[in-house]
Amino acid sequence: MRAGIIQLSSTAAGAAAMERLADNIDICARRGADLVVLQELHNGPYFCQTEDPALFDLAEPVPGPSTCFFGRIARERGIVLVLSLFEKRAPGVYHNTAVVVERDGSIAGIYRKMHIPDDPGYYEKYYFAPGDLGFKPIPTSVGRLGVMVCWDQWYPEAARLMTLNGADMLVYPTAIGWDVGDTDEERRRQLDAWTTIQRSHAVANGLPVIAVNRTGYEADPSGVTGGIYFWGNSFVAGSQGEVLDSMPSGVEGVCVVNIFPRTEAVRRAWPFLRDRRIDAYGALTERYIGLNPEPGHSPADDTGAVTDL
Numbered sequence: 001m002r003a004g005i006i007q008l009s010s011t012a013a014g015a016a017a018m019e020r021l022a023d024n025i026d027i028c029a030r031r032g033a034d035l036v037v038l039q040e041l042h043n044g045p046y047f048c049q050t051e052d053p054a055l056f057d058l059a060e061p062v063p064g065p066s067t068c069f070f071g072r073i074a075r076e077r078g079i080v081l082v083l084s085l086f087e088k089r090a091p092g093v094y095h096n097t098a099v100v101v102e103r104d105g106s107i108a109g110i111y112r113k114m115h116i117p118d119d120p121g122y123y124e125k126y127y128f129a130p131g132d133l134g135f136k137p138i139p140t141s142v143g144r145l146g147v148m149v150c151w152d153q154w155y156p157e158a159a160r161l162m163t164l165n166g167a168d169m170l171v172y173p174t175a176i177g178w179d180v181g182d183t184d185e186e187r188r189r190q191l192d193a194w195t196t197i198q199r200s201h202a203v204a205n206g207l208p209v210i211a212v213n214r215t216g217y218e219a220d221p222s223g224v225t226g227g228i229y230f231w232g233n234s235f236v237a238g239s240q241g242e243v244l245d246s247m248p249s250g251v252e253g254v255c256v257v258n259i260f261p262r263t264e265a266v267r268r269a270w271p272f273l274r275d276r277r278i279d280a281y282g283a284l285t286e287r288y289i290g291l292n293p294e295p296g297h298s299p300a301d302d303t304g305a306v307t308d309l
Helices: 015-030 053-058 065-077 150-154 156-164 184-205 263-269
Strands: 002-007 035-037 080-090 093-101 107-112 138-140 143-147 169-174 177-179 209-213 215-218 228-231 235-237 243-246 253-258
Touching: 002 015, 002 209, 002 235, 015 035, 015 065, 015 253, 065 080, 065 093, 080 107, 080 143, 080 169, 093 143, 107 138, 143 156, 150 169, 150 184, 156 169, 156 184, 169 184, 177 184, 184 209, 184 228, 184 235, 243 253
Parallel strands: 002 035, 035 080, 143 169, 169 209
Antiparallel strands: 002 253, 080 093, 093 107, 138 143, 177 228, 209 235, 215 228, 235 243
């Protein structure tokens, strides 16, 4: 299979942004892509830097205008598309939703972002309700796509559940970047952590991983922060975590990558799923286990002095 990834800055919005994406999808298709993945919330700037009730007007239903527009493109080019939209599910109920469009332009399935961040510059809890569809792969003509969104990519539990439900690959539309005050050293640490955790999902599950991030600087409209430098570095990893291809920070464009079906061979050599101790993992459903004192136990028993837990 040939997968196309599109890494762009997001200065345009609405119809202009969608037409620009269409041009880049066309490039991927002409290079032989069977699957094309777009970045998170690709129809405009990353609006979650501020909390503004007027921005709910950006949301749209699914199906809706964007799925109609990109569905036509998928049908004309004969490709599978992974979209990332601000979904208006009902009055007052909104989601950060990935939509997979099949080659015939129909909606193959959707995934609603499960892990919702709430940090300076990333006020997503203000806009998005947590997903309620679970971690279920979406069947398509190019395989069962384990689609998740951005903050989901840090959680091994999510990747493993997609795998256990039969995903053929993991796909992460993303919008993540650096704070303007981050030092060069801190930027390197963050980017390395981001790449490493996703490559580790490939290794632990024996699956290819596709991660597509936006790039470029976007100002904070409120002026409270200095804005975000989205770090790009979109990449595709193989089933042993090997980077098949990537795009550097600050560069816009497309990349089309061959993904070979190696999961069976990799899992025979590294049988992680066989050797899992499923009888011993029940505590994973707990928020936290350590430092819960036993009844009648005093911190002084451990240190000789009472400490504040």
